[in-house]
Amino acid sequence: MTDTISDIALIPLPQNVKLKAGRFNAPSVLRIRVEGTPTDDLHPTVALLGQWLSQKDASLQWESAQEAAEIQLSLEHDTSSEAYRLEIRADGVILSGSEAGCVRGAAALIGLLDQGGWPCCVIEDAPRFAWRGMHLDVCRHFYPVDRIKRLLDLIALHRMNTFHWHLSDDQGWRLASKAYPALNDVSAWRDRDGQPYGGYYTQEDVAEVLRYAQQRHIEVVPEIEMPGHALAALAAFPELSCSGGPFEVANTCGIFDDVYCAGKSSTFQFLETILAEVVELFPGRYVHIGGDECPKTRWKDCPDCQAQIKAQGLQDEDQLQSWFVSRMGDFLQSKGKRMLGWDEILEGGLPASATVMSWRGIEGGIKAAQMGHDVVMSPTTHCYFDYRQSEEPEEPGNLGRIPIDTLYAYEPIPEVLNAESARHILGVQGNIWTERMPTWKLVEYMILPRMCALSEVAWSPADLRDWKGFEQRLMQHLNTLKSMGYTYRHPERLHREFPL
Numbered sequence: 001m002t003d004t005i006s007d008i009a010l011i012p013l014p015q016n017v018k019l020k021a022g023r024f025n026a027p028s029v030l031r032i033r034v035e036g037t038p039t040d041d042l043h044p045t046v047a048l049l050g051q052w053l054s055q056k057d058a059s060l061q062w063e064s065a066q067e068a069a070e071i072q073l074s075l076e077h078d079t080s081s082e083a084y085r086l087e088i089r090a091d092g093v094i095l096s097g098s099e100a101g102c103v104r105g106a107a108a109l110i111g112l113l114d115q116g117g118w119p120c121c122v123i124e125d126a127p128r129f130a131w132r133g134m135h136l137d138v139c140r141h142f143y144p145v146d147r148i149k150r151l152l153d154l155i156a157l158h159r160m161n162t163f164h165w166h167l168s169d170d171q172g173w174r175l176a177s178k179a180y181p182a183l184n185d186v187s188a189w190r191d192r193d194g195q196p197y198g199g200y201y202t203q204e205d206v207a208e209v210l211r212y213a214q215q216r217h218i219e220v221v222p223e224i225e226m227p228g229h230a231l232a233a234l235a236a237f238p239e240l241s242c243s244g245g246p247f248e249v250a251n252t253c254g255i256f257d258d259v260y261c262a263g264k265s266s267t268f269q270f271l272e273t274i275l276a277e278v279v280e281l282f283p284g285r286y287v288h289i290g291g292d293e294c295p296k297t298r299w300k301d302c303p304d305c306q307a308q309i310k311a312q313g314l315q316d317e318d319q320l321q322s323w324f325v326s327r328m329g330d331f332l333q334s335k336g337k338r339m340l341g342w343d344e345i346l347e348g349g350l351p352a353s354a355t356v357m358s359w360r361g362i363e364g365g366i367k368a369a370q371m372g373h374d375v376v377m378s379p380t381t382h383c384y385f386d387y388r389q390s391e392e393p394e395e396p397g398n399l400g401r402i403p404i405d406t407l408y409a410y411e412p413i414p415e416v417l418n419a420e421s422a423r424h425i426l427g428v429q430g431n432i433w434t435e436r437m438p439t440w441k442l443v444e445y446m447i448l449p450r451m452c453a454l455s456e457v458a459w460s461p462a463d464l465r466d467w468k469g470f471e472q473r474l475m476q477h478l479n480t481l482k483s484m485g486y487t488y489r490h491p492e493r494l495h496r497e498f499p500l
C-alpha cells in the first residue's frame with residue numbers, strides 16, 4: 001500500500017491500494033469478457049456495470065476473444081465472500097472475485113471513472129463489517145418502486161449490502177396481503193387535506209424489488225411492526241386491539257396508546273398469518289418485527305392482557321411484551337428465519353434467537369452483545385438521516401443534528417466490549433425516517449453525502465479512516481453522484497438553490 005492512497009478518490013476507501021504509473025483511457029464502448037465460466041454466472045455484474053456506464057455516456061459490449069476485451073471478469077466460487085481484486089492497466093481492467101465480490105469491484109470501478117481516465121492500480125479489498133445497511137420508512141410517505149430502485153443503486157454503489165424496508169406503522173400499511181385484503185383497502189390509506197394518501201406494494205412489486213436487489217447482492221429485510229405502531233392495521237381490524245376501536249390510520253406522527261392486544265388468540269393468528277406471507281415473499285435470513293415504542297397503557301386495563309400475564313406466569317406488562325416478542329421469534333424460527341428487533345426487545349428478557357438493532361444510543365447494543373446476541377448498531381447520535389445536517393435555520397430535517405463529520409467519526413464497536421462480545425457486532429445501518437420527507441429529492445438530499453461517510457465506516461479498516469482525506473475524496477465523489485442524477489447536500493451550499 002502506498003502513502004498516496006487518498007489520491008484515489010474512491011468512497012468507501014479500499015483496504016489495500018497499490019498505485020502504478022499511467023491511466024487507462026476507456027473508450028465510449030467497452031468490450032467485456034467473462035473468463036472461465038458461463039456468461040450467465042456473471043450476468044448481474046455485467047448488467048449492473050452496463051447500467052452505471054450508460055449513466056456516464058458509455059456502454060458495454062460482449063466479447064468472446066480475450067485479447068479484444070478491455071474489461072475481463074473472473075468469477076471465483078467462494079460465494080460467502082465480498083472480497084474482490086481489481087487491476088487497472090494501461091490497456092484494460094481485470095476484476096476477480098465471487099459474484100458478490102465482482103459487484104463490489106464494479107462499484108469501485110465506477111467510482112474511479114470520473115478521474116480523467118481510470119488510474120492504473122491494483123486494489124485488493126474486502127469489507128470490515130458483514131452488515132452495511134440502509135433503512136427506509138415508506139409508511140410516513142410512500143415511494144414507488146422506481147424510487148426504491150434508486151436507493152438500491154446507491155446502496156450498491158457504496159458497497160453496502162442490506163436494505164431494511166419498514167413496511168408497516170401507524171401512518172400506513174404498505175405490504176399487500178392476500179389473506180387480509182382490508183390491509184390494502186383500508187390500512188394503506190390515510191386522510192391528507194380531505195384526500196386519501198398512501199399506497200402499497202403488490203406482491204409483484206416486491207418480487208421486482210427483490211430481483212433488483214439480488215442482482216446487486218443486497219439482502220432485503222422486511223419490517224412488520226408489533227406490538228406497537230399498529231394503528232393502520234387496527235383501522236381495518238379494530239377487534240385486534242384491547243378496546244375495540246374504532247380507529248383511523250394516523251395522519252399525525254407520535255406514539256399512540258392503542259396497540260395490538262397481547263391477550264387475544266386472534267391477534268397471534270393475524271400476525272402469524274401475515275408473517276407467513278412475509279416469509280413466503282422474502283428469501284432473506286431476517287424478518288424485523290419492530291418491538292419499539294410500545295406503550296403498556298391499554299394492556300394494564302385490558303382483562304385479556306391481564307389474564308395472559310397470569311396464564312403465562314409473568315410479573316408485569318414488560319414481561320408480557322417479552323413473551324409476545326418471543327412467541328413471534330419462535331414462529332419465525334419455525335419458518336427458518338431469524339428475528340430482528342429494535343433494542344426495546346431487551347425489556348423483560350430477550351428471546352434466545354433474536355438479533356438486536358441498537359437505536360437508543362449504544363447501550364442496548366452493548367448489553368445484547370455481552371449477552372451473546374448479534375447486534376446491528378444504528379444509534380440516533382450518528383445514524384439517523386432524518387436529523388438535520390447543519391445548524392442553518394433553513395436546513396430541513398428533525399430537531400436533532402448529525403453533520404457528516406460526526407457520522408464519519410463513529411466507531412461501531414464500543415470500547416467496553418471484550419473481543420468475544422465484539423464479534424457480535426455485525427455492523428452498522430443508517431435509518432431514513434420520512435415524517436418530514438414528502439418528496440424523493442428530499443430523501444436523497446437528507447442521505448447524501450452522509451451515506452458516503454457511513455459506507456466508509458461500514459467498509460473500510462478503522463485505522464485507514466482519515467477525515468481530511470475523506471473530505472478531499474468526497475469532492476470528487478460528488479461529481480460521480482451528480483453525473484448519475486442524484487440530489488445531495490453540497491457541504492458548502494444549502495438546499496435553497498434547488499427545489500426539494
